[in-house]
Amino acid sequence: MNKVILYIKDADNVFQQVDLFEDETISVTSKIQDVRDISKVFTDFSQSFTLPASKKNNKIFKHFYNYFISEGAFDARKKVEAVLEINYIPFRRGKIFLNGVKMKNNKAYAYNATFFGNTVTLTDLFGDDELSQLNLSSFDHDYGNSQVQTGLTTGYFSESIIYPLITHTQRLYFNSDDNHNQNTLDGDLSYHNGTHSENVALRYNQLKPAIKVKDIISAIETKYGIDFVDSDFISTTPMNNLYMWLSRTKGVLGGTEGAEDKVKILEDWSHVSGNTVVSVSSNGQEVTFPSTTQNLDYKVSLTITPSSGFSTTQYDVQILVDNNVVVNESNNVGSSTHSYRDFKSNLQLKPIKFIVKTSGAAFNFTPSLVAQTIDIEVQDSENLDCGGQLSVQSEVIISEEIPKIKVIDFISGIIKMFNLTVYYIDDESDSNYGEIRMIPLDDFYDDNPKIFDITKYVDSSEHDVESTIPFSEIEFEYQEPKTLLMKQHKESFNHIFGNEEFRPSDVDRGKPYKIKVPFEHLKFERLFDDDDGSVTDIQWGYSAGDNFKPDTSDDDAGGQPSANYEPVLTKPILFYGIRITGLTAGNGINYNTGSDNDELFNYWKPSNTNENGTSTTAPAFTINFDNEVDEWNLTDYDGETNSLFKKFYQTYIEDAFNAKKRIFKLTAHLPNSVLLNYSLNDRFQIGDKVFTINSIDTNLKTGESKLELLNVL
Numbered sequence: 001m002n003k004v005i006l007y008i009k010d011a012d013n014v015f016q017q018v019d020l021f022e023d024e025t026i027s028v029t030s031k032i033q034d035v036r037d038i039s040k041v042f043t044d045f046s047q048s049f050t051l052p053a054s055k056k057n058n059k060i061f062k063h064f065y066n067y068f069i070s071e072g073a074f075d076a077r078k079k080v081e082a083v084l085e086i087n088y089i090p091f092r093r094g095k096i097f098l099n100g101v102k103m104k105n106n107k108a109y110a111y112n113a114t115f116f117g118n119t120v121t122l123t124d125l126f127g128d129d130e131l132s133q134l135n136l137s138s139f140d141h142d143y144g145n146s147q148v149q150t151g152l153t154t155g156y157f158s159e160s161i162i163y164p165l166i167t168h169t170q171r172l173y174f175n176s177d178d179n180h181n182q183n184t185l186d187g188d189l190s191y192h193n194g195t196h197s198e199n200v201a202l203r204y205n206q207l208k209p210a211i212k213v214k215d216i217i218s219a220i221e222t223k224y225g226i227d228f229v230d231s232d233f234i235s236t237t238p239m240n241n242l243y244m245w246l247s248r249t250k251g252v253l254g255g256t257e258g259a260e261d262k263v264k265i266l267e268d269w270s271h272v273s274g275n276t277v278v279s280v281s282s283n284g285q286e287v288t289f290p291s292t293t294q295n296l297d298y299k300v301s302l303t304i305t306p307s308s309g310f311s312t313t314q315y316d317v318q319i320l321v322d323n324n325v326v327v328n329e330s331n332n333v334g335s336s337t338h339s340y341r342d343f344k345s346n347l348q349l350k351p352i353k354f355i356v357k358t359s360g361a362a363f364n365f366t367p368s369l370v371a372q373t374i375d376i377e378v379q380d381s382e383n384l385d386c387g388g389q390l391s392v393q394s395e396v397i398i399s400e401e402i403p404k405i406k407v408i409d410f411i412s413g414i415i416k417m418f419n420l421t422v423y424y425i426d427d428e429s430d431s432n433y434g435e436i437r438m439i440p441l442d443d444f445y446d447d448n449p450k451i452f453d454i455t456k457y458v459d460s461s462e463h464d465v466e467s468t469i470p471f472s473e474i475e476f477e478y479q480e481p482k483t484l485l486m487k488q489h490k491e492s493f494n495h496i497f498g499n500e501e502f503r504p505s506d507v508d509r510g511k512p513y514k515i516k517v518p519f520e521h522l523k524f525e526r527l528f529d530d531d532d533g534s535v536t537d538i539q540w541g542y543s544a545g546d547n548f549k550p551d552t553s554d555d556d557a558g559g560q561p562s563a564n565y566e567p568v569l570t571k572p573i574l575f576y577g578i579r580i581t582g583l584t585a586g587n588g589i590n591y592n593t594g595s596d597n598d599e600l601f602n603y604w605k606p607s608n609t610n611e612n613g614t615s616t617t618a619p620a621f622t623i624n625f626d627n628e629v630d631e632w633n634l635t636d637y638d639g640e641t642n643s644l645f646k647k648f649y650q651t652y653i654e655d656a657f658n659a660k661k662r663i664f665k666l667t668a669h670l671p672n673s674v675l676l677n678y679s680l681n682d683r684f685q686i687g688d689k690v691f692t693i694n695s696i697d698t699n700l701k702t703g704e705s706k707l708e709l710l711n712v713l
Contacts, residue, residue: 304317
């Protein structure tokens with residue numbers, strides 16, 4: 001019999017050994033991916049068990065049963081850190097969830113608890129937080145014609161921010177014929193030696209920025225104090241040049257079509273009078289209260305005073321604490337004051353910044369700030385000011401433009417796209433101990449697995465053999481498409497571009513199994529020259545729907561309807577950014593500089609593949625689940641594109657659907673030399689047969705384990 005030891009971290013962040021009932025059984029189930037539920041990542045978990053209401057345990061779970069006590073009571077709404085040991089050797093690290101307490105004669109008798117492995121803490125950490133709550137302020141930047149041109153041709157912040165050639169309303173085409181009606185038809189990217197009217201060229205406010213996915217993941221790691229240690233997968237292919245399009249609203253950046261917002265983070269705060277209460281960040285945008293042991297409240301009050309001539313301009317004000325909006329007051333007119341007050345523990349050392357928005361043509365104003373520390377008897381304050389002006393050129397605040405999606409849904413979507421497995425590293429001998437690994441499932445099973453011969457520990461008196469196939473087919477899906485090219489593809493081919501259906505022959509058991517990611521997908525278009533039919537080196541994306549919106553207003557050229565469609569708000573869009581360079585004169589992009597035209601010879605191409613490939617060699621990765629015709633090379637590579645299914649799912653799924661594959665259910669009394677050393681990517685050998693592990697349910701006291709094993713073919 002084993003001695004099982006449980007440690008729980010108390011309110012003072014000290015691990016305390018918990019008293020256990022002598023006859024209590026703690027069984028832990030370990031599995032990381034179940035062949036019967038392939039889209040989910042699992043963690044260790046236990047059946048609920050009971051703990052005696054001993055003096056020691058009562059101290060750890062203090063006052064839980066006294067619901068009228070709040071200060072110092074155990075908070076059962078949250079999991080607490082825990083360690084399970086077998087004979088004082090660590091077995092699993094994770095968290096304990098207190099389910100309840102059993103009372104006898106009005107006294108606590110026993111506590112009921114459940115153990116969870118550390119991977120599940122991702123859900124606890126993220127909660128319902130959205131990507132907009134991440135600190136991405138280091139990527140904020142000015143927004144205007146010249147800034148967008150730089151973002152389109154070069155990018156910002158070492159290419160973490162780019163402006164891909166994806167338009168929300170303007171439909172693009174290329175016609176090098178100097179005799180066509182070049183002054184009227186909107187969206188012509190052909191430069192025409194500068195004689196082309198700038199009114200029909202690419203306009204800067206048709207583009208929106210994109211941010212690298214790996215920078216979003218890095219911000220998640222920073223905010224939640226975690227580390228996804230497999231940097232090779234996240235930082236290199238296939239994710240190095242994977243981007244998310246920053247489109248939170250349809251139409252122009254920051255607003256709806258025809259109502260572009262001007263946004264400004266108030267900056268260059270400087271001390272005016274009073275005692276110094278806050279510090280100002282190096283970029284001048286954030287103020288921070290220092291740490292203190294005093295029992296204080298903190299308060300900031302921002303006053304906006306419009307300049308002469310702007311007294312009727314409407315504007316919005318936001319106050320953000322640690323990048324979370326705590327004040328959001330809209331439609332202000334004239335002078336207004338906006339305040340936020342909170343206790344020191346919620347504000348000290350947390351950056352506070354202030355944002356002003358308007359959809360008017362311009363807005364000049366004077367901002368002033370009062371920062372205060374407030375005690376019952378003592379009040380201290382500091383006055384600060386900065387400049388304030390909003391015109392056509394505004395600022396891109398990444399947290400304001402990032403699509404509306406929860407952090408957990410974003411991470412889950414990445415996991416499903418690339419069939420990743422996520423697990424906590426609890427081996428103290430591992431250099432990455434205490435961190436979280438996120439790698440493709442095939443790589444996990446190939447990561448130096450050990451083989452344990454458990455033949456002599458298996459109960460050979462009986463075992464069950466079952467089929468691995470609980471479903472007849474697997475469907476891989478993006479969100480329902482709203483954009484024009486995606487809808488046209490569906491109408492033409494009765495198939496949603498980028499989706500996949502795996503339908504093995506001669507399988508008719510179960511229902512279809514669906515793997516659906518929270519992202520929408522775009523089909524991109526490589527442009528042909530309408531003049532001679534030659535292919536250009538320009539590929540673009542269109543985020544408009546199938547509602548045609550002609551503009552029949554007259555102009556100097558006689559007025560013909562423009563071929564633009566109504567913009568739509570999509571679900572978050574992921575794509576690969578590929579920088580195209582060296583376009584030649586006459587083959588570049590006609591760009592409206594505001595007063596003239598420029599021909600651009602470099603641009604960021606949006607793509608569903610991570611590289612261009614050749615006419616005979618497919619790109620290394622594509623984010624289509626299935627084999628599609630490559631939009632750039634216009635070939636399907638004989639059905640051998642490196643799709644998400646082929647690269648990350650095919651090996652595992654075809655193995656699971658193999659007619660010889662079985663689940664073996666059996667019982668074994670595993671020794672501690674196995675229990676304390678196996679990993680879920682290891683193999684168990686029974687006789688001359690080798691198996692992978694689907695799940696293990698272990699009684700820690702007796703070592704009896706219920707095994708689900710998959711035969712290796």
